[in-house]
Amino acid sequence: MPSFLPVTAALRVLEVLAALNRLREASVGxxxxxxxxxxPTIVRMLETLIHAGMVARHPARPVYVATGRTLELSSGYRRHEEMALAAAPTLARLHAALQWPSDVSVFDGDAMVVARTSRGEGVLHFNRRPGYRAPLLGTSLGLAYLAFCAPETRDRALAALSGSPEPWNAVARDPRAVAGLLEGVRRNGYAGMIEAYSDAAYHGVASAIGVPVLIGGVAAGSLNLMYLRHSLTEADVVARFVAPLREAAEEIAAALAGMRGG
Structure with missing residues (x-):
């Protein structure tokens, strides 16, 4: 746990910058x-980021864009690139076969980082790009990983999330409840998105199922499949898509192991 309380203004600056990165360009609204x-807070944060060289105003329209200097913030992070390369051919084939988009992700402390996505390739396109941080206890990506990762990794992640205010993280404060949740994922072999997260992130319109990418029986990442809730029930999705999703995860795991010389 951190030794000091966070600096609220710094958190807000980072929140605005993260939102701008997700949107690619954005107005204050x-x-x-x-x-x-x-x-007013957003304007102050944007002015701060402009002063730091991280954000610029568009010359012709009332919007802001992130500058190339933001790349310095991620220059030390490379783990997701390996997963993106390993998964790229499989994600393309999976999307062509199933017609619903997928994300593949790697663990990063208190979230799953999307390494590669096929969301932009079809009619179901949400504002999620590589680098998006998917909550561990709210998403199918996070739950699929947590259920199959090393116990010590899981324990550290749950401890970090136990103080989080998001509704899907409340279960981290109840050891029996979270153990039951993850045991259900292991028993079923897949995870579903938590409804509270679907409501918050997608207004309840979309959901997902996810499976782990396993190397030696331990999760090295996770793979999901997004769908629209008015088009398919979770039962339909499970019956039709869990098997090909598992096959895709096995293919990605084999490619990843091959890249590592395994």
């Missing part, structure tokens, strides 16, 4: 809708 911060 767009950022208000994305973050819930009040508009």
């Amino acid at each position: 767009d950022l208000f809708r994305e973050t819930g911060l009040n508009r």
Whole structure:
């Protein structure tokens, strides 16, 4: 756990920058809708980021964009690139076969980082790009990973999430409940998105199922399949898509192991 309370202003700056990265370009109104911060605060955060060289105003339109200097913030992070390379051919084939998009992700402390996605290749396109941090206890990506990762990794992650205010993280404060949740994922062999997260992130329109990418029986990442809830029930998705999703995860695991010389 951190030794000191966080600096609220710094957290807000980072929240605005993360939202701008997700949107690619955004007005103050767009950022208000994305973050819930009040508009004067957003303007102050944007001015701070402009001063730091991380954000620029568009010369012709009332929107802001992230600059190339933001790449410095991720220059030390490379693990997701290996997964992206290993998964790319499989994700393309999976999307062509099933017609629903998928994300593949790797663990990063308190979230799953999307390494590669096929969301932009079809009619179901949500605002998620590589680098998006999917909550561990809210998403199928996170739950599929947690259920099959090393116990010490899981324990550290749950401890980190136990103080989080998001509703899907409340279960981290109940050891018996979280153990039952993850045991259900292991028993079924797949995870579903938590409804509270679907409501918060997708207004209840979309959901997902996810499976682990296993190397030696331990999760090295996770793979999901997104769908629209008015088109398919979770039972339909499980019956039709869990088997090909598992096959795809096995293919990605084999490619990843091959890249590592395994």
